[in-house]
Amino acid sequence: MTRRYVVRRLLQLGPTAAAILLVGFLLIHLAPGDPVLALAGENGDAEYYAFVREKFGLDEPLPTQLATYAGNVLRGDLGTSYVLGRPVSDVIAERLPATLLLTGTALVFSTVAGVAIGVFSATRRRRWPDVTVTLATLAMYSAPVFLLGQLAILLLALRAGWFPVQGMTDARSSATGLSHVLDVGHHLVLPALALAAQEVAAVSRLSRVGLLDELRRDHIRTARAKGVPERTVVLSHALRRALLPVVTVLGGRTGQLVAGAVVVEVVFGWPGIGRLLVTAMQARDAPVVLGVFLLVAVTVVVANLLTDLLYAWLDPRVRYR
Amino acid sequence: MSATAELAGAQPAATPVGRRPRLLVRSLRTPGGAVGAGLSLLLVAAGLLAPLLAPTDPFAVDGPPLTAPSGAYPFGTDALGRDLLSGVIYGARTSLIVAASVAAMVIVIGTTVGLWAGYFGGWVDDALMRITELFQVLPRFFMALVVIAFFGPGLDRLVLLLGVTSWPLLARVIRVEVLALRHREFVEAARVHGASRTRILLREILPNALPPGIALLGLVVAQVILIEASLGFLGLGDPNVTSWGTLASEAQRFLRVAWWLSLFPGLAILLAVLGLNLLGDAVTDALTGRR
Amino acid sequence: MAARRLVALAGAAALLLTACAGSDNEGNETRPDARSSGAPAKGGTLSVALDSDPGALNPAITTSGGTHTASELVFSGLVELTPKLEQVPELAESWEVLENGALYRFNLRNGVTWHDGKPFTSADVKHTFDTMLLKLHSRTAASVGAALSSITTPDPDTVEFRFKQPYAPLLQQLDVTEAPILPKHLYEGTDVAKNPANNKPVGTGPFKLVSYTPGSELRFTANREYFKKDLPYLDEVVMRVIPDKGNQVVALEAGEVDWLFGTPGPDLPRLKSSGKYDFITTPLNPGGSNCIMTVSFNLDRPLFQDVRLRRALGTALDRDQFVDRVLFGQGRVAEAPISSGIPFAHASGLKGMPEFDRAEAERLLDEAGWKRQGGGTRTSAGVAGVPDGTPLAFGFTHFPTFSAYAQLLRAQLTSVGADVMLQPLEPPVFADTVFKARNFDTNIISYCNGVDPEIGVKRMYVTSNIGPVPFSNSSAYRNPEVDKLFEDARTTVDPKARTQIYRTLQEKLVQDLPYLWIVETEANRVFPNTCKGFTPSGHFAEAASCTT
C-alpha cells in the first residue's frame, strides 16, 4: 500500500487528538462543583481546603492549567489523582489490562461470531433459519446492555451456576500460572458475552447484507461460471469484499465497546477503566476522568486509523485514491 | 474514508434509477416494516397521550409496595407503591421527547454538513469531514456520561449533547449520496438551464439524497434511546421525569424480589428500539432494493 | 502446609478462645444461636464485599468510609469500643482521667510490634495525632483538635492528652475509627499525602496487607504477632469491590463473599427466611454511627422562615412509610433530634415532634397562608416575605443514593399541594452547592450523631458552624440559647447534668424545627451462619472464624 496514504492518515491524528484534549479539559473544568471537596471528604476545615487547593495548583487560571496539562500529557504525565493521590497514568495503567482483556475479547468474539452468523443466514436467505437469526440478532441489537448482563447473571450464574457472578478472579484462591488464567477466563465469559452481544448483532446484520449484495455481483457470476465450488465462492470471493462494511465500522465499534464496558464493568464488578471512570466521576476526580477520556478517544482514533489501513489492504482501489 | 454507516452499509443507496414511488408504503408492505411502524407508532401514541392513558401520576405513591402485576396494577407497583404501568407510559413520553428532538437536530446538522461537503467538495469537504470524523470519534455514550455526571442530570443537556454528537453518520451518508448525485445528468441538466445553486441543492439533490439518510435516522434514534436508558441505568437520569432507564436502574435493587420492575421497563426499551430498527431497516431495504 | 500446622494448634487454643469469641459477640442483636458456641475453627479465608475502591489505605488522614472499612483491620486505636460503646483496652492497657477531665493519661501495652517488626511506642501515638489526626482526620481534628492544648510522652509507654478545659467525650474518640495509630518511623519527615505507606499500610492490627489491586481486591493475612492472644483465627481476609448492593447479595448467595457491611432492604426478608445467614444489626454506617436522615430547610430563604410552614410539611410526612418502603425495616422513626443510639443524650418521649396527619397538615398550610387553587399546587396569600400568588414550589437536594427518600418525600408533599423538584448531586457537588454556595431550598442529609453529641450533633446547630465546611449547620440555624447549651454540654463532665442539658436542647429544637428528623438508620451486617465471632465494625473480623 502506498506510503503517501499511510502518512496522510497519520498526519490527521494530530489535530484530532488535540481537539479531543481541549474538549475534554473544558468539559470537565467548566463544570460546576469544586474538585477540592473530593479530597477533603466530609467535615474538612477551611485552611485544610486551602492547603489542598494550593497543593494541587487549582488556583491557577484555566488556560494555565490547560497549558501545563497539555505539556504534561505529551510527556505521558496525566497529572495526579485528587482522590488517590497517585499519578493518573499509574492508576489507569493498573485498570487498563482488565478492560483491554474484556473489550478485546468482546471485539474479537463479536467480529468472528458476527461474521459467521452473517454468512450462515445470508446463505440461507429468506428461509426460516435466516429469518429466525435475523430476528434474534435484531432483538439482541435492540436490548440494553445492562438488561442482558443482569439476565446473564440471574440465569447462567445464579440459576445454572455455570459462571461466577462477580469480579475477575475467585476471591478465595490466589491461584497463579495456568489455573489463574483459567480462573480469569471463567470469570471473563459472561461480561464478554454481555458486552459483545450488541456488536455480534450489528456485525452479523452488516455482514449478512454485505454478503447478499456481494453475491449478486457480476464477478461472483464469473467465479461460478469458472466452476469454482460454491463454498469458495462464498467464503473467498464474496466474503472478502462483503467484509468491507464490517471493517469500516471496526473503529467505531471499539468506541461503542469501550462505552459499553462502563455499564458491563459496573454490572459484573469487573475491575477495569469503566468502573474507575464511574467512581472517579462521582468523586469529581477530574484528572482521572480526563485521563480516561483521552485514553478512550485516542484508542478510538487509532482504531479508526487501523481500520482505514485494513480497508485499503482489502480493497486495492482505495490506495490509489 | 473511515467508518461509515454502522448499518446503512458502505455503498451509496442512491441509484434512483427506475425506483417506484411511495417508498414508505413499499417498506411498510414487508412484515418487518409493518411491525416496526406499528411499534414506533405505539411509542409515539403512548408518548403523546400519556396523561390520558396512564391510570395515575407516575410519581404518586398510592398503592401497596411491591405488588406483583394484577388487575388493579397491570404492571405491578414498585417499592414505594407507585404504579409501574403509569411509569412505563410516561417513560415513553420521555423517550419520545429525547428521540424527537435529537432527530430534529441530527437532520438539520447532518443534512447541512452532508450537502455542503458532498456538493462543494475540495477543501470544504476536507474540513467538514475532519470535523465529522472528530465528532464521530468521540464515543457518544461516554461523552453523555461525563457531561451528565458533571453538569447534573437533565433532558435538556442530554438532548443537546446527543444531538450535537449523533449527526456524523447522517452527514456521511448524505455526503456519499450527494457525491454520487452531484454529477448525475439530471443535475447537470438543471445547470444547463441555469438553475441556481440553491435550487440544485434543494430541488434536485436533496430529495434524492435524503431518503437513505432518513432510513438511517431510525437506527440513530434507536441508539439514542438506548443511551438515554443506559444513562438512567447508571443513575444519571433526570429524577423529575419518568424514564425507562431510571425505572430499570431503580429496579436493579429488586431484581430478585420483584422481577416485574425490571421486566416491563426493559421490555419497553427493547420494543421501542426494535421498532425503530425494524422501520429503519425496512426503509433502507426498500431504498437499496434489497431482500 | 502452614494451614496444617495451625490446625494442630487448634485443639490447644480452643479453651481460651471461647471466652473471647463470646465477649466479641456481645453486641449482636440477632444472636447466632448454638452454632456460635464451641471452639472457633482456625484458618480459612474470609471474603468480604466492599461498596467502593478505598483508593488510599491511611485511615488517619481521612474520614472516607471506603478507606476506613478497608484499612481498619490493619491498625489499632488506643481504646476499643464494644458494640455497646463501652471502652475496653486496645493499644492502651489502662488509663486515668485527671483534673476533672482536662488531663488524660494512657499506659500503653508492652511488647507491641508493628507489622514490620519495629516496636510500638508513645512516640508513634503523638506523631500520629500531631501530623495526621489533628490535621487531616476531619472529625477528630474538628472536635478533639479544637479542645486539645498538647500531647506529651513522659516515657515510651505513656501518653498524656491535656485540654484547655475539661473535655468529656475523649474516650469515645480513640478507637481505630476515630484515632487509628500509625508508625512514626515510616511517616516522619515525609509528605503525608504522598507517602507510599498510604497504599502499603503497616499497622499493629490483627491483619497485614498482602496485596492491593485498586478497583478489584485487597488481600490480608493474619498477623501472627498480634498482641491479642491467639487472634485472629482466620488465615486470610480478601475484600472484593462490588459497587452494586444488589450484586453484593448475588455474590453472597453465590458463595463468592462471606460478609456484607449492609444488606439491601429488599433482600433482607428473603435472606433471613433462607436460614442460611446470620445478621448483626448495628447503628454503624461507613460514614459514622447513629445516623439520622434529616431534612434541612434553607432558613436564609424567606419561604422557610415561617415555622408554621416547616411544621406543616413535617406533619405531611408519613415517616412510617419511610421505615417500611425505603429502609425495609432497617431503622426506626426518629423520636428526637439526637439519636437513640446515644442513650445518655437521646430525649425519649419528647413533646412536639411533628407526627403524620395529612388533614392537620392541610389545615396548617391554609393557616400559614398557602391556599389550594383546585387540586393543584398551593399558592401564597399574605405570606410574610413572599409575594402573593407564589406557588408552593421548592427544590430538594440530595445524594443520588438517597433518591428513594427523595421520591417518597416528593410524593407525600405533592399530596398536600407542594411542588417538589428533586436535585440529585454527587457528594462533592452537593457539599459545594449546599454548604459553600448555600444554593438550595431543602435537602436531606444523613447526619451521623456519632457516639457523643459533641462529635456529630453539635455541628448541625451551632451558629459558628454555618458556612463552607461540608455537613455543618446546613439549615443555617441561628439560636444563641442553643449555642450556649452546647457549650455547657461540652464542659460538663457529670453525665446526669449533661443528659439534662441535652434534653432542654432538644425541646428547643423541636419548637423551632430547623430540621425535620425523619428516620434513624441502621445496617445489617450479613454472613453465612457457618461463620461467627464478628463485630459490627473496626476489627470486625478480628475474632471471626468459619467452618466449611
Added chain:
Amino acid sequence: MRAAGATPLLSVRDLVVEFHARSGVVRAVDGIDLDVHPGETLGVVGESGSGKTVSMLAAVGLLPAAPYCTVRGQVLLNGRDLLTLSTRDLRALRGREIGMIFQDPMTSLHPSFRVVDQVAEALLVHDSALADRQARTRALELLERVGVARPDRRVRDYPHQWSGGMRQRAMIAIAIANDPPLLIADEPTTALDVTIQAQILDVLRRARDELGAAAVLITHDLGVVAELADRVSVLQSGRVVESATVEEVFAAPRHPHTITLLDALPRLDRPLAERRPVAEAPPVLEVEDVAVHYANPGGGVVRAVDGVSLSLLPGETLGLVGESGCGKSTLARTIVRLVDPQAGRVRFGGRDITRARGRALRGVRRALAMVFQDPYASLNPRMTVGEIVAAPLRIAGCYRSSGGRRRVAELLDMVRLDPASADRLPSDFSGGQRQRVGIARALALSPRVLVLDEPVSSLDVSIQAQVVGLLDQLQRELGLTYLFISHDLSLVRQISDRVAVMYLGKIVELGTREQVYERPTHPYTQSLLAAVPSPHPERRSSRTLLVGEVADPTDPPSGCRFRTRCAKAAPECAEEVPALVVREGSDHPSACHFASTAPPGSPAGTSGSTPDAG
C-alpha cells in the same frame, strides 16, 4: 467446416424461465428451442428483455435458485440434461465443458484478486493436481494467447489497472482456459468501443477456431452476428421467432420482427437519404481553439480537449464521432458551459459566451439546450415528468407567461408523449419515452441549438430509429441546429450534414458526410469505418484491425497522437503535430501528414496493446 453434425452439442428444448416477483409471475423465457452443433456458432439475437441472456444463464444454472425463479424444460449438453444435474456435477462442468464470457468487463472480474490469479483459478478448480506455479505460468500463456502484451510484466496487476478491452481479453482467457467444447458469449463487445470491439471479436473468433469449439453468441447487434455466427435465432419476448443460417436471415428475413431489426439497424452501406441543403448564413455557434484540461485523480493532467475548433451553421446537424475518452462529451459540456475551458473561446450568435455571466449567460441558456445520454440518469426520479419539463421554464422565470401546464402539455405532445402523463414519475416510462421527456425538456425554452450527447446509444435499435426520426422531424419543424455526438459511425452518417472525427482531444478529420464516409483521408477515420461490423455475412472482414487502444490522455504521444496505432506512422509523425488542413488530393481538412483516400496497408502486429493505467 460448419457441417451441421447430426447430434447437436447443446440442445435446448422448450426452456421456460419464470421469475416470481411480489407483483406476480413474470415469464422471461417462454419455451424456446435452440441447437448448437459441434464447431458451430449460434447467434442469439434480440432486444433487451427478449430473454436471450436469461435463457443462457438458466441453461447453465447461473440464475438465482428457487423460490425466486423456476426453470423448466431440457438443456442437453452431449446428451446430459443440465437442468437435472446435481449442483456439484453442474459446477464441475462449468468452465471445463462450457466457457462463458459476460457483457461488462469492468464488473466481471473480482476487483480484489490479481488478474493472473483469476485466470489461474479457472485452471486450478478443475485440476487439483495442478500446482499454483504451473497454473500461473499457464495463465500467462493464456493471456498472451488472447493478445495481452507481455503479461509477465503484469503479474501483480489488479483489474482496475486494466482497460476494458484488456479485461475482456482476460475474461476470454478464463473462458478458454480448459479448452471447453462450448463457449457462451453474452454481449461480449457491447460495452466496448468499435475498434476494441473489432479486436475482441477477432480474438474470440481465433479462440473459437483454435479450440474448434462451438459457441453461442448472445447479442443485440446484428452486425456482430453477421461477423461471427453461422446460424441465428431471433428472440422476441421469450420466444424464438426465427431460426436460420446467418446468410438466410440477412438475405431473406421472414419474421416481421427480424425485418424491423434489420431495417432499424443503421448501416454504412445503406444509400443516404437526401438532406435539405443548409441555407448560407453566419455560423450560430463557433468553437475556437478550445482546450479543457483537468487534474486526473490518479495524478497528471488529462488533456480532454486540446485545441478544437468547430462551427455550426444554422439548421445543420454536425456529427461528432470518436471513441470513448476522446473528449467529445467534454467538448459538448464546454459548449453548454458546464465546464470552463482553459483556453480558446466559444461564440454564440457571434457573441463570446466563454466567460458569460448573469443575464448574458441566461440568454445563452435559453437558446442553447442539451440532451443527455442516459435516459435513466438524466431525469430526476423524484419529479413528475411535468415538473421536469417545466423546470427550465420555472428557472427562466417564465412558467406562467409561457402558459404553464398548457406549455408542458404542448411540449409533451411535440415529442409524441401523452400530455396526460405529465403527473407520472420517470420510473413509469421506458427508456425511449424517457429520452423523449429529455428532449421535451431541452425544447422547453425553444432554443436554437441542441447539443445531443449520445442521445440514443443506450436504446434498442428499433427505439433508436424512432427517436432519431423524431429528432429529424423536430429539426425540420423548428429549424433547430444540432451538434450530434455519438460513437456510432453508422448512426452519425444517417443524420448528419457534416461530420467531425475526434481522437484524443483533437479533431482529426472534418467534412461533409459524403467526404468523410466515402473519401476518408485520415487513417483513424479509415480504421474506424473498417472496424464497424458490416451486416454482410457473405463478405466477412478482410479488414485491417486498428492496433492497440487509445493512448493515455494524461501523457499523449508527441506529434501526431494517433501515430502509436497508425499503420502509416513515420518518424516525422513523432516530431510534428499535423494541422487540420485540406491537403492536396483531398477535398476536406484532415490532421494527417499522409492524408490520402488510400486505405492504410495492413499494420505490422495484428494485435497487442498499449496500457492505459486506470
